Amino acid sequence: MKRFLRAAALAAGLAAVVLAGADRPAHAAPKKSFKVAYTVYIGFMPLAYMKSSGIMKKWADKYGLDIELIQANDYVGSVNQFIAGEIDAVGVASMDGLTMPAAGGVDTSVFLITDYSNGNDIVLSKTAKDIKELAGQDVYLLQYSVSHYLLNRGLQQAGVTDPTATKTVNISDSEIAAAYVSQKDLAHAVSWKPLTEDMEKVAGTTVLFDSSKIPGEIMDVFVGKTEVLKDNPDFAKAVIGAWYEALGVLKAGGAKGDEMRAVMTSAMGTDAGGLQSQLDTTHFFYTPAEALAFLTSAENAKIWDSIRTFCFSQGLFGQGATSVDSIGIEVADGTVLGDKGNIKMRINPTFTKLAVDGKL
Known part of the structure; x- marks a missing residue:
């Protein structure tokens, strides 16, 4: 969807x-x-x-x-x-x-x-181990979507209150999974299941935040x-x-x-x-x-x-x-x-x- x-x-x-x-x-x-x-x-x-x-x-x-x-x-x-x-x-x-x-x-x-x-939507990264590390980084997601909202809430919970701390880069839901899997320079992303199932398998990937942390x-x-x-x-x-x-x-x-x-x-x-x-x-x-x-x-x-x-x-x-x-x-x-x-x-x-x- x-x-x-x-x-x-x-x-x-x-x-x-x-x-x-x-x-x-x-x-x-x-x-x-x-x-x-x-x-x-x-x-x-x-x-x-x-x-x-x-x-x-x-x-x-x-x-x-x-x-x-x-x-x-x-x-x-x-x-x-x-x-x-x-x-x-x-x-x-x-x-x-x-x-x-x-x-x-x-x-x-x-x-x-x-x-x-309750965990279907996730923030993931190939290099970062904490969501605070995304400050100053490009994060690929579908802008103005629940992915964008999830990133914002994750940063808030980590104490990063400046919404411009990360640079969001718009990418379509039809492209994000393949791009994350194939492009080494695409290090940080936000998406949802089932798109994230292949993304999580990429070597070094860590789930930094997910929707279970903001229930409802x-x-x-x-x-x-x-x-x-x-x-x-x-x-x-x-x-x-x-x-x-x-x-x-x-x-x-x-x-x-x-x-x-x-x-x-x-x-x-x-x-x-x-x-x-x-x-x-x-x-x-x-x-x-x-x-x-x-x-x-x-x-x-x-x-x-x-x-x-x-x-x-x-x-x-x-x-x-x-x-x-x-x-x-x-x-x-x-x-x-x-x-x-x-x-x-x-x-x-x-x-x-x-x-x-x-x-x-």
Whole structure:
């Protein structure tokens, strides 16, 4: 999955908002057909099983809906489709939900959290043995991505507070693994599984920092437009219900669990070992109670504050943003980080709470 923001993608998204969002009534009539897009990343792959097993259809039928699950080839493209209203929900890294649709002016709500990276994302080096040694060095990564955020947080934890202490060099996710393996002068890099599996095998490589040191900060979520979720709560209920039924299968194991793993493995183009490696470093919220506890915790609000601070410092709120408070983020308890008059990102635990209470 390409977990990143490109300026061009944001510009395209903004244009789409202007074209697709103009003159939309505040509350549209309830609709019956929905599209949910996701890309190939471990945190989203239960949707492949939800589709193939009929679990999604079962929950959609319960509410008289038609819900299509779409595995998209292009991550940024799927987010732009969401911004344009061509799909109703999309799986994103939480940071990208803030810097793409929300920063682009779309009132966006997180209605499902799937997981957080718990070691999937790593900072590695062929020569350094401590992340502090990266000060003054070139570090190759996908700029403005969760890799960039991870590096920043690793340096902060090591006491390096100057964000310009290292020079980040942009490289695409499709190139970084091969470049690190083949180029001796590319000594330091940040990336994620499965790309890092070959990178870690390079002689002398040390993992300097990984996402398990910042638990919960690199979240994967599904977002919807706030007005769509408000007008169509049954849509969110169906997706949530199907999600937790599928995760129950994965957690329980057995024959059905093996079947689900096989579906996920095939959809990701990996093997059983590759799947397990990624599961081992991903913290899934297997029950709605676990997800609700995380979403409503004080720590979650602190995480969003950290995310927004990084995004603003990198200019990802757009040229019109004058401070970190330019965009309002409403966390689960109703507290707003930033501008209360410009809330564009909302952490909505309502549907997860219904699942906890058995009221889906």
